[in-house]
Amino acid sequence: MKLATALDSGRGRPFPLARITPSTLLGGGRARRVVERNILVYRRGWIFIVSGFFEPFFYLLSIGIGLNKLVGVVEVGGRAIPYTSFVAAGLLAASAMNGAIFDATFGIFFKLKIVKTYDAMLSTPLGPADVARGELAWALIRGGAYAGAFLVVMAGLGYVGSGWAVVCFPAAVLVSFAFSGAGMAATTYMRSWQDFDLVSLAVLPLFLFSATFYPLGVYPGWLQLIVRLTPLYQGVALLRGLDLGLFSWSLLGHGVYLLVMGALGLAVSARRLSVLVLP
Amino acid sequence: MYNVVEPWGLADVQGARTPPSLRVLAYYAYAYKRTWRSSVTTSFLYPVLYLAAMGVGLGSLVNHHVRTVEGVRYLTFLAPGLLAATAMQIGANDSMYPVMAAIKWIRTYFAMLATPLKVRDVLIGHVAWIAVRLSFVATIYLAVMAAFGTVRSPWAVVALPAAVLTGVAFATPLSAFSATQENDQGFITIYRLALIPLFLFSGTFFPVSQLPGWLQPLAEATPLYHGVALSRMLVLGDLRWWPALGDALYLVTLTIIGLVLADRTYHARLVV
Numbered sequence: 001m002k003l004a005t006a007l008d009s010g011r012g013r014p015f016p017l018a019r020i021t022p023s024t025l026l027g028g029g030r031a032r033r034v035v036e037r038n039i040l041v042y043r044r045g046w047i048f049i050v051s052g053f054f055e056p057f058f059y060l061l062s063i064g065i066g067l068n069k070l071v072g073v074v075e076v077g078g079r080a081i082p083y084t085s086f087v088a089a090g091l092l093a094a095s096a097m098n099g100a101i102f103d104a105t106f107g108i109f110f111k112l113k114i115v116k117t118y119d120a121m122l123s124t125p126l127g128p129a130d131v132a133r134g135e136l137a138w139a140l141i142r143g144g145a146y147a148g149a150f151l152v153v154m155a156g157l158g159y160v161g162s163g164w165a166v167v168c169f170p171a172a173v174l175v176s177f178a179f180s181g182a183g184m185a186a187t188t189y190m191r192s193w194q195d196f197d198l199v200s201l202a203v204l205p206l207f208l209f210s211a212t213f214y215p216l217g218v219y220p221g222w223l224q225l226i227v228r229l230t231p232l233y234q235g236v237a238l239l240r241g242l243d244l245g246l247f248s249w250s251l252l253g254h255g256v257y258l259l260v261m262g263a264l265g266l267a268v269s270a271r272r273l274s275v276l277v278l279p
Numbered sequence: 280m281y282n283v284v285e286p287w288g289l290a291d292v293q294g295a296r297t298p299p300s301l302r303v304l305a306y307y308a309y310a311y312k313r314t315w316r317s318s319v320t321t322s323f324l325y326p327v328l329y330l331a332a333m334g335v336g337l338g339s340l341v342n343h344h345v346r347t348v349e350g351v352r353y354l355t356f357l358a359p360g361l362l363a364a365t366a367m368q369i370g371a372n373d374s375m376y377p378v379m380a381a382i383k384w385i386r387t388y389f390a391m392l393a394t395p396l397k398v399r400d401v402l403i404g405h406v407a408w409i410a411v412r413l414s415f416v417a418t419i420y421l422a423v424m425a426a427f428g429t430v431r432s433p434w435a436v437v438a439l440p441a442a443v444l445t446g447v448a449f450a451t452p453l454s455a456f457s458a459t460q461e462n463d464q465g466f467i468t469i470y471r472l473a474l475i476p477l478f479l480f481s482g483t484f485f486p487v488s489q490l491p492g493w494l495q496p497l498a499e500a501t502p503l504y505h506g507v508a509l510s511r512m513l514v515l516g517d518l519r520w521w522p523a524l525g526d527a528l529y530l531v532t533l534t535i536i537g538l539v540l541a542d543r544t545y546h547a548r549l550v551v
Contacts, residue, residue, distance in 0.1 A: 045464065047464050047467065047468055048464065048467055051467055051468050051471040051472060052471065054471055054472060054475075055471050055475055058475050058476050058479055058480075059475075059479065061479075062479035062480055062484065065480075065485075065489060065490060065491070066479075066480075066484055066485030066489055066490075067337070067341075067484060067485060069345075069485070069489055070341045070344060070345055070348060070353070070485060071337070071340045071341055071344055072340075072344040072345075074340065083340075194314060194317060197317045197320075197321060200321070201320075201321065201324065204324075204325070204328055205328055208328055208329065208331075208332035208333070208336075209328075209332055209336075213332065213333065213336065213337050214336050214337050214339070214340050218336050218339050218340070219336075
């Protein structure tokens with residue numbers, strides 16, 4: 001505990017600002033070792049990563065061939081949008097969430113409780129914050145790769161709303177950040193695999209009801225209000241706004257929501273990791 | 280103690296007349312007693328959430344644009360398809376990771392084989408348990424569908440065994456496959472490159488007739504297509520005997536082929 005605390009305490013950091021920043025957000029500056037480790041491991045499991053690119057492709061294709069003909073156009077901000085464009089941005093946000101949650105819950109739990117990867121990591125000069133930040137960075141690298149591929153497929157099929165869709169890339173990474181942080185924090189509280197039923201129980205309604213597949217206007221007023229407060233809705237609204245080039249101040253609000261969510265998750269994870277793993 | 284292990288009081292006959300595969304089934308039932316609550320909760324919530332979001336929510340857009348899909352409202356069209364797709368998912372999920380776990384991770388199969396049970400008993404017990412679980416889930420699903428008002432015919436009762444058959448038709452070939460695997464990489468590939476495309480393109484969310492011409496025969500050759508078609512005919516009461524029989528025969532054949540293959544791969548893997 002002492003060694004890691006010393007490493008995390010910010011001692012030796014050159015700037016006064018860095019010294020007063022919470023250590024959980026900075027760590028000992030060794031997070032990239034964790035990323036390096038994950039790259040080494042995944043060199044043997046590349047099929048996991050490659051096959052992940054196909055999933056959004058199938059979803060987009062199925063919607064283009066099937067639901068698009070059944071739904072026609074959707075009205076957003078007074079403009080009639082082809083259903084494919086409407087749903088593609090929503091799906092991008094949803095798949096960023098799904099990917100992040102999957103990695104941050106199953107993946108982290110497996111390393112934390114089953115194979116004890118973090119016990120091994122923390123017996124090196126790495127501190128809990130390094131581990132949390134390293135895992136998060138890795139999740140963002142993967143999430144970014146998927147989001148990039150998704151956007152390329154979207155553009156290839158002609159489903160992008162406007163040239164602004166390029167900005168969806170960093171925004172999708174932000175969605176990954178928010179859900180990775182929150183998922184990782186939640187995982188540190190899990191006791192057994194049974195608890196993962198709760199994860200799917202939380203993720204599925206978010207996926208289905210966050211205005212991913214149809215506009216909020218379908219709901220009665222009270223339900224709209226609830227949905228507006230949920231995390232995936234922020235991602236869907238942000239990405240859809242950017243994709244269609246419909247800018248407003250509310251986009252900034254969605255962005256801040258996601259940023260705070262991810263940062264809080266990260267801080268909680270680092271703290272919990274030190275409680276759980278360090279003696 | 281024995282009465283707890285064997286909920287049907289089979290212990291009284293001390294194995295003399297109890298089919299051994301039934302004892303394997305009893306093992307799964309006993310393990311399930313620890314987790315049935317969450318399993319029932321999800322079995323109930325999934326159809327509610329899916330039917331509310333895709334059937335009612337998305338359906339309101341569909342009904343506005345095209346009014347009906349194959350002559351019915353979108354919710355009514357979607358529900359029986361989702362029932363079959365859910366059966367596929369359960370049948371497939373329960374024959375991938377759990378089989379690998381029973382062979383490599385927890386080694387339940389080897390524990391079973393250390394008793395008088397034979398490899399074939401282990402296999403049949405496993406498939407029988409999947410069928411039992413499928414019938415639980417399909418019953419709840421049909422009840423939720425009825426509550427949403429999508430059941431149009433008394434034939435819907437037969438959609439229950441049809442869903443079980445759909446799930447088992449996926450379970451047996453995938454169990455055969457799982458028994459040959461050294462790690463779980465193949466499962467992710469199957470899930471992403473086979474199960475998801477089946478889920479999306481087998482007539483669950485939109486009629487197969489919307490696919491491009493060359494893709495239609497391909498979609499119609501897949502097992503989920505037949506499961507969906509059968510389920511939809513029964514639930515909507517739009518029963519045509521020959522196609523229904525064809526669908527059922529396809530699924531039964533697949534189940535049997537899977538069983539024969541699994542019998543081989545299980546023996547190859549488990550007999551030391």
